[in-house]
Amino acid sequence: MPSSRPAPATILFLAANPKDTGRLRLDQELRDIGEGLRRSQQRDQFTLEQRLAVRPRDIQRAMLDVNPQIIHFSGHGAGEAGLFFEDEAGNTQRVDGAALAGLFALFADQIQCVVLNGCYSEVQAQAIAEHIPYVIGMNQRIGDKAAIAFAVGFYDALGAGRNVDFAYKLGCAAIQLEGIPGHLTPVLLNAAEAETAVGPIPPSKNASSNPMPAPQSTTGPLDVFISYSHKDEDLKEELEVHLSNLVRQNKIKPWQDRSLEAGTQWDPQIKAALAAARIILLLVTPRFMASNYINDVELTQALERDQAGTARVIPIILKPVDITGTPIAALQALPKDAKPVTRWEDQDEAFLNVVQGIRRVVDALMAPEAEATAPKPTSSAAGTGASSGSTAANAPTPTAATNPIQKRLALFKLLSSLPGPQFEQVVFALSPPAGNVPPASAPQGQRVPALLAWAESPIGCGLGTLEDVVNSILPS
Numbered sequence: 001m002p003s004s005r006p007a008p009a010t011i012l013f014l015a016a017n018p019k020d021t022g023r024l025r026l027d028q029e030l031r032d033i034g035e036g037l038r039r040s041q042q043r044d045q046f047t048l049e050q051r052l053a054v055r056p057r058d059i060q061r062a063m064l065d066v067n068p069q070i071i072h073f074s075g076h077g078a079g080e081a082g083l084f085f086e087d088e089a090g091n092t093q094r095v096d097g098a099a100l101a102g103l104f105a106l107f108a109d110q111i112q113c114v115v116l117n118g119c120y121s122e123v124q125a126q127a128i129a130e131h132i133p134y135v136i137g138m139n140q141r142i143g144d145k146a147a148i149a150f151a152v153g154f155y156d157a158l159g160a161g162r163n164v165d166f167a168y169k170l171g172c173a174a175i176q177l178e179g180i181p182g183h184l185t186p187v188l189l190n191a192a193e194a195e196t197a198v199g200p201i202p203p204s205k206n207a208s209s210n211p212m213p214a215p216q217s218t219t220g221p222l223d224v225f226i227s228y229s230h231k232d233e234d235l236k237e238e239l240e241v242h243l244s245n246l247v248r249q250n251k252i253k254p255w256q257d258r259s260l261e262a263g264t265q266w267d268p269q270i271k272a273a274l275a276a277a278r279i280i281l282l283l284v285t286p287r288f289m290a291s292n293y294i295n296d297v298e299l300t301q302a303l304e305r306d307q308a309g310t311a312r313v314i315p316i317i318l319k320p321v322d323i324t325g326t327p328i329a330a331l332q333a334l335p336k337d338a339k340p341v342t343r344w345e346d347q348d349e350a351f352l353n354v355v356q357g358i359r360r361v362v363d364a365l366m367a368p369e370a371e372a373t374a375p376k377p378t379s380s381a382a383g384t385g386a387s388s389g390s391t392a393a394n395a396p397t398p399t400a401a402t403n404p405i406q407k408r409l410a411l412f413k414l415l416s417s418l419p420g421p422q423f424e425q426v427v428f429a430l431s432p433p434a435g436n437v438p439p440a441s442a443p444q445g446q447r448v449p450a451l452l453a454w455a456e457s458p459i460g461c462g463l464g465t466l467e468d469v470v471n472s473i474l475p476s
Helices: 026-038 056-066 097-106 122-128 144-159 164-177 230-242 244-248 266-276 286-290 292-308 347-366 404-417 420-430 444-456 463-473
Strands: 009-016 046-051 070-075 083-086 092-095 113-117 134-138 186-189 222-227 252-255 279-284 312-317
Touching: 009 026, 009 056, 009 083, 026 046, 026 070, 026 144, 046 056, 056 097, 070 083, 070 144, 097 122, 113 122, 113 144, 122 134, 122 186, 144 164, 164 186, 164 292, 222 230, 222 266, 222 292, 222 347, 230 244, 230 279, 230 286, 230 347, 244 252, 244 347, 266 292, 279 286, 279 292, 279 347, 286 292, 292 312, 312 347, 404 444, 404 463, 420 444, 420 463, 444 463
Parallel strands: 009 046, 009 070, 070 113, 113 134, 222 252, 222 279, 279 312
Antiparallel strands: 083 092, 134 186
């Protein structure tokens, strides 16, 4: 019996460079992507279609004509103002994220990945990610060279048979290899919620917008790097006092530059400590944000490791400070609601809240299997643990998962399958702080990943508690 081969995945390249905007090397980006796919191991698995000088109406026509699985936009973006397409005269016509999301939602059964390779396109990516498994946008301005390097690295990886999560990371690495800034500009959304990868590519085994580092194989303490300004020494020392219980329990081993011995070269020692740390604490104050060394060295290296999933970076807001538009703003901060420590009536209570959040991360890193092995209903028993019970509509059972990633995916499926009133009971029972989960008026597809992200954050309840609450609500 002849074997059936999967149909090639079609990549639709949409380019727009209105004549009233700055010139972009869109032709080079298209050529380099095409060359990479033609020389790739999986060249028969991809078809590259192009539409240039694209007007809004050209998008819908191309969608109907070529039925793409991957959509790649290359051009200008302006954040909330939208992406720049062309009007009949070749001038700018802006299209916002809501309009693009509405269009792509109609084709959600076929589109698996959208790449918005334009400046400040993360806004549109977030809207589209409500409907499409994998979406990549840019969180700030991205130069021509960086945009091309990312695109080439991304499609080279897809052409080699790698999954989208790996391709995204290779694209970021390609920017670094070119020696140009911008490797933290691309942002991958929704990878953790997607069950399949693009076209013939195998599904990602470790996709996550904020991946957890691999569990530590030894029973020794976790290395913790403390990044701070020397002008905030008093608050740093106060934090160390509150961390002392974790130190005595042999769970963490803090390091900060006062640990340096006399006569040592401090720069390589700091970088080595950063490279070894499993947890990196950022003690954020105006003086921290003003430090050139912190921003150029410590913060840059910390964010690179967070992006690679090799360390967990936790901002601790010590004093009122503006972090709007910085990479720190995208990270879940401590204390609760990112309220500065110095604004709490009792600073000991604030530091206790910080330490509790850190402890959750430490416990998850040192023993991620603890939740899976704790006494819970077996895979044949759902709901509250009755031996013959089952969840409604054959919903997936998180307790049957064999690793944390499978557990997370199973929880996502289970939460997504809940009727609205039951999902609202889960949210009510957990009571996440305001702003962490969208309101009831928002689509459940948007609320589920937000609830999961909060549960896994330093201030969240943990996946085990989330699962227990869901099981207590489901009928036995």
